[in-house]
Amino acid sequence: MRTYFHPFLAAAAVAVLIWSGIAPYDRATWVLEVAPVLIALPLLVLTYRRHRLTDLLYVLILLHAIVLMVGGAYTYARVPLGFDLQHWLGLTRNPYDKIGHFMQGFVPALVAREILLRGRHIAAGKMLAFVVICIVMAISAWYELIEWGAAVAMGQGADEFLGTQGDQWDTQSDMFTAFIGGICALLFLSRLHDRQLASLPGAGLR
Numbered sequence: 001m002r003t004y005f006h007p008f009l010a011a012a013a014v015a016v017l018i019w020s021g022i023a024p025y026d027r028a029t030w031v032l033e034v035a036p037v038l039i040a041l042p043l044l045v046l047t048y049r050r051h052r053l054t055d056l057l058y059v060l061i062l063l064h065a066i067v068l069m070v071g072g073a074y075t076y077a078r079v080p081l082g083f084d085l086q087h088w089l090g091l092t093r094n095p096y097d098k099i100g101h102f103m104q105g106f107v108p109a110l111v112a113r114e115i116l117l118r119g120r121h122i123a124a125g126k127m128l129a130f131v132v133i134c135i136v137m138a139i140s141a142w143y144e145l146i147e148w149g150a151a152v153a154m155g156q157g158a159d160e161f162l163g164t165q166g167d168q169w170d171t172q173s174d175m176f177t178a179f180i181g182g183i184c185a186l187l188f189l190s191r192l193h194d195r196q197l198a199s200l201p202g203a204g205l206r
Helices: 002-022 027-046 055-074 080-089 096-118 126-162 170-199
Strands: none
Touching (some): 002 027, 027 055, 126 170
């Protein structure tokens, strides 16, 4: 069964990608939102044999990709799940984009942690957590700069991609949400991540 686990994850990602691209609400927004998936998926396939990741990381990457692809299909401000959350929580806006930014911190935190530990760039401990969170915030800041660049280049056409929904503090809250995601990943998954890293040949912790 384990032999088919990784191909199943890849097939699931491709299936959702195809679904999201059949009739997205806005094609330009779809391209911008799923661009990370279009880059990451081939990269993961090409590096699979010589640099296999932990199962935990593959699953998290798939979940993050699904969040991106669903957001691309509907645009973040129109995702049905977001409207349900808005109703249940009594919010004034569709909060689906915050799920995306939470995942933007949650998943890269484990990606950075795995790279740093497997490359023996830094030992496990408080400094590792600090560096991982710094990387998470750098990624979040760069993404906001990309959104700013899209807004400048596309003008009003970037509204669907930005998904601010009239919130003047959207950039700051996006980065804070990514920060919370990174913290949660380290708090709740570090031990499981360590166990999976230890089970990978040549990837044990020092």
